[in-house]
Amino acid sequence: MSLSTLATAGGETFEAPSPADFWQPLIGDGAFALTRPMVLMALSFVIIAAVLLATTKRLSVVPANKKQFAVEALYGFVRNGVARDIIGSKEFLRYVPLLFTLFTLILVNNLFGVIPPIQYPTMSRIGFPIALTLVVFVLYHLIGMKRKGVGGYFKSLMPAGVPVFLVPVVYLLELFTYFVSRPLTLAVRLFANMFAGHMLILVLFLGGEHLLLHGEGLLPAAGVVSYLFGLVMSFFELLIQVLQAYIFVLLTATYIAGSLADEH
């Protein structure tokens, strides 16, 4: 802790935010505690369900109001922009519900990171991305095995045309990619982006506050700069949050498309 504790003036020390700050049990403690991200995940479900139900209650072919238009645009983006373009127009419809659910769920939970007074990205606790990734992981293997049979699926991991002497190592590479790297990168990418971004904002705002209130000489001015940077980074975070939700469903769609394809 000595590195993250910074003494400025008058014995006041600044305790930098640490990963431990993300552990926020509300009721109870230990493995079965009800934590803040759990409540937020439930809240996101309520919000998404309420918004989607409210905006699609009285549907009209030509969107009658802006809300219906906005929701349709979001749905159209996932349906056409992700699912149809990547899985292909023959089979994509089956997977649109999953992709749309993943996208809205991740998007809302990510946006929680900058929306006051929530300000906690649910996905900065790695359990949540892991759970979502497990769904995707099991799904794309099952699709592949159902489509090609278990043996055929493992055979299909190997593309044609690899030089013969490289076949064993390339097969190892493919196996490792399919069973370790893919789920690992999918979960860790989402988690790390949310975690690091929130940490950065925390440091800028908490550090800025400390400099402003406890700094001596010119340090309060640095605190103002820190606040401004925090604001800028918050907007940057907004971009990252949308992008990460998009990348998650994009990759899910490419994995599904890969399992559906005849030729690897």
Next chain:
Amino acid sequence: MPEEDRRPDEDAREEARLNDSVAWNAASYLISGIVGFGLLGLLLDRLLDTSFLAVVGSLGGMALSIYYVWFRYGSRN
């Protein structure tokens, strides 16, 4: 299946999006190469009581994965 009318530039946009998604896939191959073969080397190091196979594995894996990304995504069309 409802087939909406597609603008001519739709195909080009689709192609671009597919290429984008491929770029994200390449990352997991590169990680597989370095980490997967590095771990394999480490395991062999432990078994054979040597100390150079982890490095060989992770460098060889890196080379293999770069070649393979080129093979999968770069060499066709």
